[in-house]
Amino acid sequence: MSDTQLLHGWGRTAPSLARVVTPRSVEDVVAAVTSAGPRGVIARGLGRSYGDPAQNAGGTVLAMTGLGEIHRIDAENGLVEVDAGVSLDTLMRAALPHGLWLPVLPGTRQVTVGGAIGADIHGKAHHVVGSFGNHVRALTLVTADGGVHELTPEDELFWATVAGMGLTGVVVRATLALHHVETAYFKVDTEQIDNLAELMARQSTDDDKYAESVSWFDAVTTGAHFGRGLLTRANHATVADLPEKLRAEPLKFDAPQLLTVPDVFPSGLLNRLTGKLFSELWYRKSPTRRGAIQNITQFLHPLDIIGEWNRGYGPRGFLQYQFVVPPARSDVIREVLERMTAAHQVSALNVLKRFGEGNRAPLSFPMPGWTLCVDIPIGPGLGALCDELDELVLAAGGRHYLAKESRTTPEAIRRGYPRFDEWRKIRDAVDPHNVFASDMSRRLELTGD
Amino acid sequence: MIDAVGNPQSILLLGGTSEIGLATVEAFASERPLRVVLAGRPSPRLDEAKARLEARGCAVEVIPFDAREGDVQVVAKAFTGGDIDVALVAFGLLGDNEKAWTDVATAVELAQVNYTAAVGVGVALGERMTAQGHGSIVAFSSVAGERARRSNFVYGSTKAGLDAFYSGLTEALRPVGVHVTVVRPGFVHTRMTEGLKPAPLSTTPEAVAAVVVDAVRTRKELVWAPAPLRFVMSALRHVPRPIFRRLPI
Numbered sequence: 150m151s152d153t154q155l156l157h158g159w160g161r162t163a164p165s166l167a168r169v170v171t172p173r174s175v176e177d178v179v180a181a182v183t184s185a186g187p188r189g190v191i192a193r194g195l196g197r198s199y200g201d202p203a204q205n206a207g208g209t210v211l212a213m214t215g216l217g218e219i220h221r222i223d224a225e226n227g228l229v230e231v232d233a234g235v236s237l238d239t240l241m242r243a244a245l246p247h248g249l250w251l252p253v254l255p256g257t258r259q260v261t262v263g264g265a266i267g268a269d270i271h272g273k274a275h276h277v278v279g280s281f282g283n284h285v286r287a288l289t290l291v292t293a294d295g296g297v298h299e300l301t302p303e304d305e306l307f308w309a310t311v312a313g314m315g316l317t318g319v320v321v322r323a324t325l326a327l328h329h330v331e332t333a334y335f336k337v338d339t340e341q342i343d344n345l346a347e348l349m350a351r352q353s354t355d356d357d358k359y360a361e362s363v364s365w366f367d368a369v370t371t372g373a374h375f376g377r378g379l380l381t382r383a384n385h386a387t388v389a390d391l392p393e394k395l396r397a398e399p400l401k402f403d404a405p406q407l408l409t410v411p412d413v414f415p416s417g418l419l420n421r422l423t424g425k426l427f428s429e430l431w432y433r434k435s436p437t438r439r440g441a442i443q444n445i446t447q448f449l450h451p452l453d454i455i456g457e458w459n460r461g462y463g464p465r466g467f468l469q470y471q472f473v474v475p476p477a478r479s480d481v482i483r484e485v486l487e488r489m490t491a492a493h494q495v496s497a498l499n500v501l502k503r504f505g506e507g508n509r510a511p512l513s514f515p516m517p518g519w520t521l522c523v524d525i526p527i528g529p530g531l532g533a534l535c536d537e538l539d540e541l542v543l544a545a546g547g548r549h550y551l552a553k554e555s556r557t558t559p560e561a562i563r564r565g566y567p568r569f570d571e572w573r574k575i576r577d578a579v580d581p582h583n584v585f586a587s588d589m590s591r592r593l594e595l596t597g598d
Numbered sequence: 599m600i601d602a603v604g605n606p607q608s609i610l611l612l613g614g615t616s617e618i619g620l621a622t623v624e625a626f627a628s629e630r631p632l633r634v635v636l637a638g639r640p641s642p643r644l645d646e647a648k649a650r651l652e653a654r655g656c657a658v659e660v661i662p663f664d665a666r667e668g669d670v671q672v673v674a675k676a677f678t679g680g681d682i683d684v685a686l687v688a689f690g691l692l693g694d695n696e697k698a699w700t701d702v703a704t705a706v707e708l709a710q711v712n713y714t715a716a717v718g719v720g721v722a723l724g725e726r727m728t729a730q731g732h733g734s735i736v737a738f739s740s741v742a743g744e745r746a747r748r749s750n751f752v753y754g755s756t757k758a759g760l761d762a763f764y765s766g767l768t769e770a771l772r773p774v775g776v777h778v779t780v781v782r783p784g785f786v787h788t789r790m791t792e793g794l795k796p797a798p799l800s801t802t803p804e805a806v807a808a809v810v811v812d813a814v815r816t817r818k819e820l821v822w823a824p825a826p827l828r829f830v831m832s833a834l835r836h837v838p839r840p841i842f843r844r845l846p847i
Contacts, residue, residue: 153774
């Protein structure tokens, strides 16, 4: 089954045309990979990467959601075996009744397991549990020659596949290790903090007491309250923590999608005025409060309530700029924000987090330090500003997150990822003829000559 | 690939010595160095163009192309070095109008270069860009094509043809994600217009280039340079003939 489609990422920028094939079995994947044309093939999940890693202009794109079966849930040992096209949402709904919790959840549950491995995604719990790849016990990879390989963390190719952006092969199945929880709720401490310096200071002092930690801050207000924000940190609630009425169903998955944004918004709705208004409301809505019980949506995924929220940015789309810098260079965070405000770029969704240790994957994004993530609508001057920010980040020994990346240079990736060549060697050995290719791999020269 | 903020990585300039074309390449290259393919008639001016872009940090490849011969193979050659993100159809002749409308060979040459060759490369570009699944084509039309004037109607007629073709191509390639921009400059101070009396709202290659860069970045399909010409031309199109022929334009 195949048809030709224009595809873009979550940022709705740089669309390209590809032949989309929906495999229903591992054999289908093998057939599609071995019959790929000169412009190659790439796997696509739910299209939540912001840029272009899951599109392949003029080539083939595998719609992996066609492989969506949960094969096994082993509650006792906390293991699940799933197809790569299963979404984290589906997996959580299936695993929670068994008291199992996915340790790594990004800002949305609408991503597939295959995508989560390919981008080695992280969540608010990174400082404690690391990134997604740390919890994969085994994976099945279809390589360029049509071979089907069972890989474990013992294998070099396993770690080249984790964060490998789909360029080592197609992940078709994975075994994941989950955590045991008593409830589906969090015990949340929220702190309203007046400025950026204090926010960062608070976040660096006692993060280790919490399983989850993240802060949102205001990137519009300038002056003494520059970077004021909300630090939200939480631990899993035990049954004893829950109020009476929630105790009957402690593992209830409460995650409604209330509305879907229609595709009618013009570009430019987020401007300095609306940005200021939003930031003010967001800041005011959550006064300092300790021990509040919140469900998954309230605490982890407030944006999942709204379907297709990216449409709100209008047809020109937006980009998400996310980077990490070493702990000693936290000054870069402030510098980046100052340059953004000076360039009159408005971002409403700004997230700051301290990462823990990274993992063995050469292209894995997280490393100890601060990660900042901002959403900016596409407009004049944004390209030049981002180029300037790249230089700040790279000079500080930082790097950019490929799942969000949509505009940097091939050199920036090589500078940010010192183990890039190591990854290339493993990748090229398993795909010498560049069967796997994406718009991102062409743009950033991740593969090929 | 063109990235999220509209930076291309490679550009094909058909009409390698076109001043507006070169200014456009330079405007794109001012943010990021590019891979550039210059297609034009081999000449010292083409060599100069290459050197000028190399000085900007671009990697430049030159391929011979003569629009008089209608050699559309040039497009296939241009794509051998990899994807072309932006193709500029920038070749053209102004010609001497009085000679052009009284001499068959001169008129046919203008039509061949400005229209026939432009259509030929347009078809070839459409095919290549559809195959690569992305890309942007920019065709340089002219306000002269919007309403033929006595003073340069042969040139105007060729640009009217080019304009109609690329406007249609815009729609034809839309579903496959290939973006086409038709640019209608007014009087631009270049070698081509040297010695002519500038029309009102005259502009420079650099100003036209800025309009083109913005159009490609924001995926605009039809632009005027400078922008106010849109309204001027809109009015001029509706001026009754007895008045139009008396206008000092």
